[in-house]
Amino acid sequence: MKNGLKRLVSMMIVLLMLAVVVESADATTISDIQKDKEKNEELLKEVNEQIADYKGAQADIGSEIEELDAEIVSLLTDINLIEDEISNKEEEIAQTQADYDMAVETKDAQYETMKIRIKFMYEQGDVTYLQLLLESSDIGDALNKAEYIEKLYEYDSKLLDEYQVTVETVAALQEQLEDEKSELQTSKYELEEAQTYAQELLAQKQEEYDNYDVILAQAKQEAAAYTTKIKQETAEIKKLEEEARRKAEEEEARRKAEEEAKRKAEEEAGNKSEETPKKPTTTTPVVASNGSASGRQIAEYACQFVGNPYVAGGTSLTNGADCSGFVQSVYKQYGYDLPRTSYSQSQVGRSVPYSEAEPGDIIYYGGHVAIYIGNGQIVHAATARTGIVTQSATYRSIITVRRIVS
Numbered sequence: 001m002k003n004g005l006k007r008l009v010s011m012m013i014v015l016l017m018l019a020v021v022v023e024s025a026d027a028t029t030i031s032d033i034q035k036d037k038e039k040n041e042e043l044l045k046e047v048n049e050q051i052a053d054y055k056g057a058q059a060d061i062g063s064e065i066e067e068l069d070a071e072i073v074s075l076l077t078d079i080n081l082i083e084d085e086i087s088n089k090e091e092e093i094a095q096t097q098a099d100y101d102m103a104v105e106t107k108d109a110q111y112e113t114m115k116i117r118i119k120f121m122y123e124q125g126d127v128t129y130l131q132l133l134l135e136s137s138d139i140g141d142a143l144n145k146a147e148y149i150e151k152l153y154e155y156d157s158k159l160l161d162e163y164q165v166t167v168e169t170v171a172a173l174q175e176q177l178e179d180e181k182s183e184l185q186t187s188k189y190e191l192e193e194a195q196t197y198a199q200e201l202l203a204q205k206q207e208e209y210d211n212y213d214v215i216l217a218q219a220k221q222e223a224a225a226y227t228t229k230i231k232q233e234t235a236e237i238k239k240l241e242e243e244a245r246r247k248a249e250e251e252e253a254r255r256k257a258e259e260e261a262k263r264k265a266e267e268e269a270g271n272k273s274e275e276t277p278k279k280p281t282t283t284t285p286v287v288a289s290n291g292s293a294s295g296r297q298i299a300e301y302a303c304q305f306v307g308n309p310y311v312a313g314g315t316s317l318t319n320g321a322d323c324s325g326f327v328q329s330v331y332k333q334y335g336y337d338l339p340r341t342s343y344s345q346s347q348v349g350r351s352v353p354y355s356e357a358e359p360g361d362i363i364y365y366g367g368h369v370a371i372y373i374g375n376g377q378i379v380h381a382a383t384a385r386t387g388i389v390t391q392s393a394t395y396r397s398i399i400t401v402r403r404i405v406s
Contacts, residue, residue, distance in 0.1 A: 071201065072198075072201070072202070072223075073222045073223050073226065074223075074343075074346075075194065075197065075198045075201070075223075075343070076198070076220055076223030077223040077226045077227050077230070077366065077399070078194050078343065078366035078367055078399065079191065079194050079195060079198065079223075079366075079367075080223055080224065080227040080366075081227055081230065081231075081365070081366035081367075081396075081397050081399070082187055082190055082191040082194060082366050082367045083191065084227070084231070084397075085187050085366075085396060085397075086184060086187045086188060086191065089180060089183055089184040089187060090184065092180050093177065093180045093181060093184060096173060096176050096177045096180055097177060099173055100170065100173040100174060100177055103166060103169050103170045103173055104170055106166050107163070107166045107167060107170050110159070110162055110163045110166055111163065113159060114159055114160070114163060178385060179383070179385055179386065181385075182383040182384055182385030182386065183382070183383050185383070185384065186310070186368075186382070186383040186384065187367075189312055189322075190323075190342070190366075190367030190368050191367060193341065193342075193367060194343065194366070194367045197341065197343060230397050230398070230399055231397050233397075233398075234394060234396075234397040234398055237354060237394050237398070238394045241376055241392075241394060285303040285306060285373060285377065285379060285390040286373075286375070287299045287300045287303065287359050287373045287374055288358075288359050288373065288374020288375045289374075290358055290359070290374060291358025291359045291360060291361075291374070292358065292360065292405055292406055294334070294360065294405040294406075295358050295359045295360025295361065295403075295405050296359045296360065297334070297360075298330060298331065298334055298359070298360040298371065298405065299359035299360050299371060299372070299373040299374070299379070300359075301330060301333060301334075302326075302330045302371045302373070302379045303373060303379050303390065305317045305318070305326075305330075305388050306379060306388050306389060306390060307387060307388065307389075308320065308321075308387055308388045309384075309387045309388075310322060310381045310382060310383055310384050310385075310386070310387045310388065311325075311384075312384070313325070315328060315329050315340075316329070317329050317330065321381050321388075322381055323342055323368050323369050323370065323380055323381045323382075324340060324341055324342040324345055324369050325340070325381070326371075326380065326381040326388060327345060327362060327369050327370070327371060327380075328340060328345070330371060331404065334405075336404055336405075338404075342364065342367055342368055342369045343367070345362060345364065345369050345402070346362075346364035346369070346399065346400055346402065347402075348362070348402055348404060349362070349402040349403050349404040350402065350403050351400055351401065351402060351403075352401050352402075352403050353401070354393075354398055354401050356401075357372045357374075357393070357401050358372070358374070358403070359372060359373050359374045360372070360403075360404070360405055361401050361402060361403050361404075362401070362402040362403075362404065363378055363393060363398055363400075363401050363402075364398075364399050364400045364401075364402065365396045365397065365398060365399060366396075366397070366399050368380075368396065370393070372393060372401070373390065376392060376393050376394070377390050377391065377392065377393060378390065378391060378392075378393045
């Protein structure tokens with residue numbers, strides 16, 4: 001584009017110089033003047049053609065700038081959301097760490113109290129509760145000792161129960177802390193991937209545009225606006241899903257209360273029927289029945305690999321895959337050749353609202369992808385600690401839902 005402009009300017013200068021030459025020359029014949037005129041017209045034609053070419057190049061560049069702007073905005077939005085996720089996760093880890101440290105202190109204190117209690121019993125000859133009763137002088141003494149024994153027993157039981165609860169709390173907090181740290185590490189990996197891709201794209205395009213800094217500044221503003229909008233939409237979705245969950249729990253509690261009341265009534269009437277054995281609890285993910293048959297097949301197939309490992313850069317459904325590698329490999333089994341990266345997968349198929357998501361759809365979170373299985377749930381290669389799991393689809397801010405099959 002810059003070379004074309006220089007050529008245009010050079011030709012215009014030549015044209016002006018020729019005009020001056022023609023005007024000042026001693027044109028003795030009409031034929032000579034006509035020849036000069038034809039030359040000038042030819043030069044003018046060439047200049048006009050160059051101008052047309054330049055305008056065409058400007059139009060092409062304008063189109064490229066629009067495409068670049070859209071891609072940059074999308075990438076910057078992804079990076080913003082991942083950075084927010086990392087910041088939030090770091091805060092959660094700090095709080096969980098504080099809760100864990102406090103629980104450990106409580107556990108240690110309770111353990112010391114129990115040690116003192118055991119030491120006291122040992123120093124007293126480890127007198128059993130039965131010995132205390134047998135050594136009673138009369139019934140009154142036995143009753144007093146029985147009351148004392150009951151209090152001792154309650155005290156010992158309370159100490160043991162409190163200690164057991166604290167031990168379980170410490171274990172749960174430790175598990176939560178490790179999960180959060182694993183999620184943080186995965187988010188950092190996803191951020192690094194997005195930033196690397198963005199840097200490659202920006203480095204490639206920066207050489208092509210003189211007004212690159214202006215384009216980038218505008219893109220950042222648009223990305224910030226999109227980030228805010230996406231977070232607001234996700235918060236609204238979570239609110240609606242929470243209301244639906246609460247209503248479902250209330251309905252379930254009402255149903256159980258009615259069943260319990262009916263059972264008690266039957267017991268009182270002496271007509272208690274044989275209790276129906278409960279079905280064993282299963283952890284197998286359930287795919288919703290809505291959507292296309294092909295989409296459900298893909299979702300059901302993906303759920304078979306729950307529990308398998310997460311491996312950064314991996315594409316094996318059995319030996320380990322990352323989020324995009326998991327999605328790519330699942331779809332490959334059904335003849336779909338998806339691109340490798342999560343960002344590229346966010347561009348395939350067609351966009352649908354989350355409210356219309358069906359099993360088999362791809363949900364993109366910004367640096368992370370998952371397969372929707374229905375009922376507000378996804379299956380995905382989550383973190384190195386958890387591997388391939390199912391969980392709530394709104395656990396992170398949703399950028400887009402893509403439908404590949406119909």
